[in-house]
Amino acid sequence: MSTYLLQIFNGISVSSILMLAALGLAITFGLMKIINMAHGELIMIGAYVTYMIQNVFIQYMDKSVFDLYYIAALPCAFVVAALVGYLLEITIIKRLYGRPLDSLLATWGVSLILQQMARSIFGAPNVDVRSPVWLDGGLVLGDVQLPYKRLFIIGLVILSIAGVYIFLYRTAYGRRIRAVMQNRPMAQSIGINTRKVDSVTFSIGAGLAGIAGCALTLLGSIGPTLGTNYIVDTFMVVVLGGVGRIVGTVAGAGAIGVGNTTFEFFTNASLGKVLVFLMVIIFLQWKPQGFFTINSRALDE
């Protein structure tokens, strides 16, 4: 019983990490249709910001407040990644709307530049971020211990999804974003500055990648290629879930995360991954639009 409980928890935990990494992509790729290959590097930036905030706390703050560094790092990772995203949008991405192949190549180039910049600033070897003490240990349920770090990430994912949902569906700015993504010329015609909306939307997607990077520092050491490990999986999550739907991203991450751990449990890590890819390919052959599709009379016409 405890094995199954642990297995389910592992599945949810892997899903939550994928979800966090894919949430920003659900906005930049899902809503804006920009194939941003530098999304992984925005995750990496969030991770390095956390590392830097940790070092600032070690060097300049009292030891008693060290554990609070992580609380400070979360918004900082969001802001710095969002700023980098903003600069990326106003310099490169804005010229690439409606040109998916060009955006893929250009952002891949950006990703290589950002990786090299990280190497030049922080060095090639990976660096460690010390987790705050309040995340050590775990919640004991019978024979099973559920690590607080993983539980924290699950909580962070729930908060992030709720935040994105409220922003997109319950605020005036979110309404503007959805209007621009659905019909750009009409959005302009009713008085929306679509260029501004594009920049802000891309920045928010980038900021969410920064939060994902911050979360990933809890799970292991970080390096310049940290984000590269997630880029394929995160695109797969968004495509499987259904492009343009946040709920699809949640479902896609859930399916891939649970699928990964389940197949790995019955086979091994490599074969498990292959089986997940195979299942995704078969599913997309059957339903190319993913789990959730957008149906409407206006779009069908």
Place this chain on the structure above:
Amino acid sequence: MLELDNVSSYYGESIILKNMSMKIEAGKVVCLLGRNGVGKTTFLKSIMGLVKTPGGSIKLEGEEIIKMPTYNRAIKGIGYVPQGRDIFPQLSVYENLLLGLERNRGRGTIDDSVYELFPVVKTMLGRKGGDLSGGQQQQLAIARALVSGPKLLLLDEPTEGIQPSIIQDIARVIRHLKEQRNMTMVIVEQYLEFVMEVADYFYLIDKGRIIMEGSTADTDPDAIQEKMAI
């Protein structure tokens, strides 16, 4: 209210409107007539800044707007109801209406008078815009344009694909806006009977040029029909 002087419009490299000049007085309803593909929709898009207009001048209440981005023209007081309605399909009817307030930079509320003009819109506020019928979408699109009280309303083929009873509703609304609010309107239309009913003045366009114009009260509809058929 609106003055165009030597305006030419392009789609890519193709010229669609050639040196168009026109003066539209405040409070008047002006219709543009013509067959498919003669440049009527491009004319409205030129006013909105949705197509390239490299030459000429477009003035709204004396202010030059030809270099202004589209969203600024909307903020200046131009309401636009495009052909095909272009409501936001995944947004609710209420959200579509709220977006109409963007012309006022999102400030204000939806006035009850909008619901009085289109009572059907009020009964389906929670439904997705994309789920409405063509006629309902047309009413929603006009209601959305009216939410912020524009000075100038541009309507592109408001009767296209609409059932006769709703066409009558739209004609009633246009008359109300002209008589009660003194609103200036430019309407692109092919339905001559509708034009003769609602418009003060008409322009007949062919191959991007004005080939006939006049007051609807003083012009024989058969003469217009004859020119349109050529």
